[in-house]
Amino acid sequence: DAGVIQSPRHEVTEMGQEVTLRCKPISGHNSLFWYRQTMMRGLELLIYFNNNVPIDDSGMPEDRFSAKMPNASFSTLKIQPSEPRDSAVYFCASSLRPELFYGYTFGSGTRLTVV
Amino acid sequence: AQSVAQPEDQVNVAEGNPLTVKCTYSVSGNPYLFWYVQYPNRGLQFLLKYITGDNLVKGSYGFEAEFNKSQTSFHLKKPSALVSDSALYFCAVSEGDDKIIFGKGTRLHILP
Numbered sequence: 001d002a003g004v005i006q007s008p009r010h011e012v013t014e015m016g017q018e019v020t021l022r023c024k025p026i027s028g029h030n031s032l033f034w035y036r037q038t039m040m041r042g043l044e045l046l047i048y049f050n051n052n053v054p055i056d057d058s059g060m061p062e063d064r065f066s067a068k069m070p071n072a073s074f075s076t077l078k079i080q081p082s083e084p085r086d087s088a089v090y091f092c093a094s095s096l097r098p099e100l101f102y103g104y105t106f107g108s109g110t111r112l113t114v115v
Numbered sequence: 116a117q118s119v120a121q122p123e124d125q126v127n128v129a130e131g132n133p134l135t136v137k138c139t140y141s142v143s144g145n146p147y148l149f150w151y152v153q154y155p156n157r158g159l160q161f162l163l164k165y166i167t168g169d170n171l172v173k174g175s176y177g178f179e180a181e182f183n184k185s186q187t188s189f190h191l192k193k194p195s196a197l198v199s200d201s202a203l204y205f206c207a208v209s210e211g212d213d214k215i216i217f218g219k220g221t222r223l224h225i226l227p
Contacts, residue, residue: 106158
């Protein structure tokens with residue numbers, strides 16, 4: 001298995017532009033999580049899905065952020081419009097429920113820079 | 116709501132010496148506890164977990180962690196550090212729902 005695949009690995013965009021981050025979870029995993037990592041705030045849970053359904057989006061910072069999971073093998077995190085303070089590494093992770101017994105498998109992350 | 120604290124931003128240890136990375140937690144019920152490791156430009160990798168049972172949990176790469184309920188701690192340990200252990204280590208906690216909350220991480224430097 002190739003693991004959790006995220007694209008792109010790096011993204012540099014100008015303030016105000018739309019940014020879309022992509023994630024392909026491990027085949028067979030039915031939970032998917034989006035995290036954001038910064039030096040100041042550490043690792044923050046943004047949103048997670050079970051069986052493609054959003055369960056908790058309380059970590060999504062603002063309405064500028066949205067996430068979708070149209071099928072079991074694909075998810076997107078969109079920022080529109082982007083701002084410099086959105087610069088961070090965004091991680092996607094997947095898991096086979098119950099998560100607590102199997103743990104999460106993380107992707108390599110997308111490093112976003114908004115200038 | 117659950118929370119986890121890693122009181123040290125950085126820990127320096129000489130190669131061959133024992134290492135400890137500290138973690139304390141707060142949950143309203145029984146805790147589910149985890150340690151993850153992150154190498155440069157990589158995602159987090161699972162090291163070990165405590166769900167129930169023996170307070171001493173053994174994980175990958177020779178690491179172990181001790182659950183202490185009275186001190187609400189879950190410190191990560193290794194008897195003899197390797198230079199290759201240098202990385203960022205995250206403690207995490209859950210209350211048994213779907214969410215795992217991560218600490219801010221502790222950077223471990225193993226000095227040759």
